[in-house]
Amino acid sequence: MAGDMRLIPVTGLPAVQPGDDLAELVLAHLSEPVHDGDVFVIAQKIVSRAENRLRFLPDVQPSARALALAPEAQKDARLVEVILADSTEVLRLRQGVFIVEQRNGFVCANAGVDRSNVPPGNGQMVALLPVDADASADRFVEGVLRHTQRTVGAIVNDSHGRAWREGSVGVAIGVSGLPALKDERGRHDLYGYELQTSIIGWADEVASAASLLMGQSDQGVPVVLIRGLERPAGPNGSFRDLLRPKQKDLFR
Amino acid sequence: MAGDMRLIPVTGLPAVQPGDDLAELVLAHLSEPVHDGDVFVIAQKIVSRAENRLRFLPDVQPSARALALAPEAQKDARLVEVILADSTEVLRLRQGVFIVEQRNGFVCANAGVDRSNVPPGNGQMVALLPVDADASADRFVEGVLRHTQRTVGAIVNDSHGRAWREGSVGVAIGVSGLPALKDERGRHDLYGYELQTSIIGWADEVASAASLLMGQSDQGVPVVLIRGLERPAGPNGSFRDLLRPKQKDLFR
Numbered sequence: 001m002a003g004d005m006r007l008i009p010v011t012g013l014p015a016v017q018p019g020d021d022l023a024e025l026v027l028a029h030l031s032e033p034v035h036d037g038d039v040f041v042i043a044q045k046i047v048s049r050a051e052n053r054l055r056f057l058p059d060v061q062p063s064a065r066a067l068a069l070a071p072e073a074q075k076d077a078r079l080v081e082v083i084l085a086d087s088t089e090v091l092r093l094r095q096g097v098f099i100v101e102q103r104n105g106f107v108c109a110n111a112g113v114d115r116s117n118v119p120p121g122n123g124q125m126v127a128l129l130p131v132d133a134d135a136s137a138d139r140f141v142e143g144v145l146r147h148t149q150r151t152v153g154a155i156v157n158d159s160h161g162r163a164w165r166e167g168s169v170g171v172a173i174g175v176s177g178l179p180a181l182k183d184e185r186g187r188h189d190l191y192g193y194e195l196q197t198s199i200i201g202w203a204d205e206v207a208s209a210a211s212l213l214m215g216q217s218d219q220g221v222p223v224v225l226i227r228g229l230e231r232p233a234g235p236n237g238s239f240r241d242l243l244r245p246k247q248k249d250l251f252r
Numbered sequence: 253m254a255g256d257m258r259l260i261p262v263t264g265l266p267a268v269q270p271g272d273d274l275a276e277l278v279l280a281h282l283s284e285p286v287h288d289g290d291v292f293v294i295a296q297k298i299v300s301r302a303e304n305r306l307r308f309l310p311d312v313q314p315s316a317r318a319l320a321l322a323p324e325a326q327k328d329a330r331l332v333e334v335i336l337a338d339s340t341e342v343l344r345l346r347q348g349v350f351i352v353e354q355r356n357g358f359v360c361a362n363a364g365v366d367r368s369n370v371p372p373g374n375g376q377m378v379a380l381l382p383v384d385a386d387a388s389a390d391r392f393v394e395g396v397l398r399h400t401q402r403t404v405g406a407i408v409n410d411s412h413g414r415a416w417r418e419g420s421v422g423v424a425i426g427v428s429g430l431p432a433l434k435d436e437r438g439r440h441d442l443y444g445y446e447l448q449t450s451i452i453g454w455a456d457e458v459a460s461a462a463s464l465l466m467g468q469s470d471q472g473v474p475v476v477l478i479r480g481l482e483r484p485a486g487p488n489g490s491f492r493d494l495l496r497p498k499q500k501d502l503f504r
Binding site for chain 1: 255257258260261344346359411414415417418419420422423434436452456457463464465467481495496501502503504
């Protein structure tokens, strides 16, 4: 039977700089020791910054396509160029809403490119999503193991919009040491019937839970430690497990 | 600055029967006293059962439309009839995947009709979504106030699939005493730029967080008490705030 689950905000981190070791930074700001089985949820914005996924708009030369799409996107053509360069497909573009498939397969607005929370440059610096946030999460988990001999899990989260529902919610864009999905197929209810909702987007639920403490601004909380989270059965997963293959997607 | 958030599973409830007072039942099974500001997340399945939202399939006469759709839905035509009767529109139907707009505006599989976790009838009894789960949540909040003089919030949650991502996640289908959305428009980051992701599907994130403790089966946890959740500014909301108006939905 499940026990309590506790979400602990990690606060007081300095502004993250390119090259920073996030595990080291976070461990230095924990209010209590790490336990085996703890899960860290790390906001994409600090991962992107630590990994120097930054573009300075004055250095960007917009393509003809970026120039053509910029008015409907209601964005600077150089920003549109940065978004297109990190995308494989434009799914929808209407009155400033610019939904793409980002290189890693995420369907999201603006390829996750964010103008806020990026240091100096007078709004001319933007941050891309990490190249591979599973690897970012792996590095974090390995860093914690190296420094504390504790085995933890890590999820990198971001906020994405949904097709039919208002508001964005936290989703997992990187997973390490944990399954991404919880598979309940074959489990039965109290009356012996097989469960209908049988595959759970578990890492997304973890990402959303942590988002509740994070807020969006830098005055917010870039990392949340979760203790008492029951790990689903099954092997470790990837953000890719959470992406619906295009041919199975009925809403493209 | 945010403090810890704690999610406490409420266990040991008996199988809920039509007419049961959920607030009374839950209060009798809490391991600690209720605080002002606590938030209860209640699984849809026990709300539907308490409100007698049950249909006995042998009593259902399938329409011609239900008979026509049943093969592609890969479902009993009487179950298809129950789903259609609680829906306003069929959005997608392909090889057993049956996505509708349910009467309250939820875009979900099978109008949320669930065959599992419903008592007797040899699999012939199915449960519909509550008629108005905001009202269900209101009754719960009022019941807690009446019995304990504490002011709490409540969310009724269910698991819905997503367009582009695998796995279902907890979403709010009823809200009481809380906003449904968290509006960060006009807030600025550390560097003075206005935040981009500015409307958060807050009640959905709460619903997902609680889902992590619930599991799907009746041996799971039908109610979760959340303590230390920071209430967003703004007036109380409704599940309707989380529904994207059809004309704004680019993915129908």
